[in-house]
Amino acid sequence: MRIYQSFLLALKNILSSKLRSILTMLGIIIGVSGVMVIIGMGNGMQNYMKDSFKALGTDLLTVTITGTGSSKIVSVDDMYQLVASNPNYLKNVSPTVRVIGSVKISSSALASTNVSGVSESYASMKKYELNGGRFLQYVDILNRNDVCVVGSYITKLWFNGDAIGKTIKINGTTFTIVGALKELSDSTEGGIDDAVYIPYSTAARMSSTGMINSYSFQVVSEDSITKPKEIIGDALFNVYGTKDAYTIISMSEMLDTMTTMLNVLVTILAAIAAISLVVGGIGIMNIMLVSVSERTREIGIRKALGAKQRVIMQQFVIEAATLSALGGLVGIGFGYLLSALATVILKSAVDAKLAVVPSISAILMAFGISAAIGILFGYLPAKKAARLNPIDALRYE
Numbered sequence: 001m002r003i004y005q006s007f008l009l010a011l012k013n014i015l016s017s018k019l020r021s022i023l024t025m026l027g028i029i030i031g032v033s034g035v036m037v038i039i040g041m042g043n044g045m046q047n048y049m050k051d052s053f054k055a056l057g058t059d060l061l062t063v064t065i066t067g068t069g070s071s072k073i074v075s076v077d078d079m080y081q082l083v084a085s086n087p088n089y090l091k092n093v094s095p096t097v098r099v100i101g102s103v104k105i106s107s108s109a110l111a112s113t114n115v116s117g118v119s120e121s122y123a124s125m126k127k128y129e130l131n132g133g134r135f136l137q138y139v140d141i142l143n144r145n146d147v148c149v150v151g152s153y154i155t156k157l158w159f160n161g162d163a164i165g166k167t168i169k170i171n172g173t174t175f176t177i178v179g180a181l182k183e184l185s186d187s188t189e190g191g192i193d194d195a196v197y198i199p200y201s202t203a204a205r206m207s208s209t210g211m212i213n214s215y216s217f218q219v220v221s222e223d224s225i226t227k228p229k230e231i232i233g234d235a236l237f238n239v240y241g242t243k244d245a246y247t248i249i250s251m252s253e254m255l256d257t258m259t260t261m262l263n264v265l266v267t268i269l270a271a272i273a274a275i276s277l278v279v280g281g282i283g284i285m286n287i288m289l290v291s292v293s294e295r296t297r298e299i300g301i302r303k304a305l306g307a308k309q310r311v312i313m314q315q316f317v318i319e320a321a322t323l324s325a326l327g328g329l330v331g332i333g334f335g336y337l338l339s340a341l342a343t344v345i346l347k348s349a350v351d352a353k354l355a356v357v358p359s360i361s362a363i364l365m366a367f368g369i370s371a372a373i374g375i376l377f378g379y380l381p382a383k384k385a386a387r388l389n390p391i392d393a394l395r396y397e
Contacts, residue, residue: 009315013291014323024287025327027280028373032331032366033338034273040339040358042266044346046259048354058252059091059222060125063215063232065246074239076200079215082235089228092218094119097203101171103196105158113154114195115170117203118216123149123181125218131155133164133179140199149179151193168196171206225250277369280327281377288320288381313382320378321371328370332363 014021065074076095083090097117103110122128123135131152140147148168155163163180175198185192204212219228229248236246302312339356346354 009319011322013319014326020287021323021326024283024323025280025330027276027283028324028327028370029280029331029334031274031277031280032328032370033335034276035270035366036332036335036358036362037338037342037356038269038273039266039362040335040356041342042262042270043357043359043362044343044355045262047357049255049258049262058255059219060251061217061219061225061228061232062096062249062251063217063236063246064249065213065215065236066244067213068240068242068245072239073211074236076212078235082232083217086228086231087220089220089224089231090217091220092121092125094122094125094216095200095204095212096122096214096216097200097207097212098214099170099198099203099206101206102169104169105154108158110154110194112194115203116195116197117200118197119200122197122216125216128184129182131180131182132162133177135179136197136199141201144201144205145199146173146175146202147178147199148175149181149197150177151181151195152183153191153193154196155180170196170198173206222252225252274369277373280370281324281373284320284324284374285377285380287323288316288378291319292316292381316382317375317378320382321374324374324378325367325371328367331370332367335363335366 067073079093079095083093095117099115099117101115103113103115118136120136120138120141123130128135133149135149136147139145148170150163150168154168155161159166159177163177166177167174168177169175175196181193183193200212217228217232219225229250232248233243233246237243240246335358339358342356343354346356
């Protein structure tokens with residue numbers, strides 16, 4: 001008997017007992033759809049993290065200097081010279097100063113707004129785009145001008161989309177808004193768009209110490225972060241003599257670490273969901289054993305007419321694989337529906353950019369596993385059917 005004929009006969013036998021076949025496939029359907037949704041959630045989280053870290057700058061190194069309590073210091077000029085001396089690894093640098101205090105527009109206080117002192121190159125380093133006006137310039141840094149650039153949240157909420165030329169008070173000092181950034185995220189309070197950028201020299205003047213202890217370095221290639229970290233680390237170690245005086249954080253390495261952790265978690269959850277595939281395989285084995293018992297007389301007739309053991313085995317293995325594969329196909333469709341539903345829930349409840357994205361590889365893997373389980377768990381019943389004695393089978397009632 002050809003494989004095509006065996007497949008048609010398998011379909012006929014499956015359709016002859018629809019309810020039993022559906023109940024048998026249920027474990028496979030749940031397993032395949034579960035694996036799809038879990039891996040899809042993992043893919044969605046990876047994409048979400050990549051977008052989030054991209055906004056922070058995956059080609060940036062954040063250097064924070066705590067010092068050793070001695071008079072040894074690293075100046076802004078030293079950091080700029082470090083970049084100029086290593087053009088193959090370091091592209092740019094911006095001092096960053098966090099400003100703590102009150103932010104007011106008219107008489108209203110902005111409690112969650114982040115104020116940072118940065119250089120004129122900070123926008124290009126972070127890949128920020130302007131919605132109007134200009135970004136900070138070198139002359140603003142040099143003269144410690146009281147000018148600022150605001151995020152889209154402030155522009156939309158407080159200035160009705162037109163912030164250029166308006167003023168904002170930071171710790172009692174009036175700053176003129178010279179630029180407005182395009183939306184980076186979803187413009188929520190306290191988010192990346194709820195920000196004000198002023199010249200770092202002005203921010204240092206406003207701080208209690210006047211010191212600049214934080215820098216953002218842009219590397220030439222985000223694929224080779226190790227060497228730039230080593231260059232910066234060696235320069236700081238030569239000044240302070242200890243690694244405890246500074247920290248160097250790579251957004252790219254943080255993303256890789258978080259992605260690895262997420263992959264491990266998704267793999268574990270997918271393995272747990274895949275247990276239902278094994279349960280489904282046991283159900284297929286059980287129903288195939290029942291099918292062998294029900295069709296014992298049929299098997300005896302076929303063997304009496306000359307059917308070989310391999311033909312009988314082939315028939316039952318194909319039937320088990322077909323049953324499992326059909327369950328896999330239904331599971332894929334059900335998985336897509338669950339993924340779409342989960343995406344709608346996540347976007348409305350958590351974040352508009354978070355989605356469940358089932359990958360083609362996950363779908364093919366789930367379908368392949370479901371078909372393989374059918375073959376694996378269908379082998380024992382098929383072997384039992386093939387070894388039936390034709391005389392005993394013909395006498396079976």
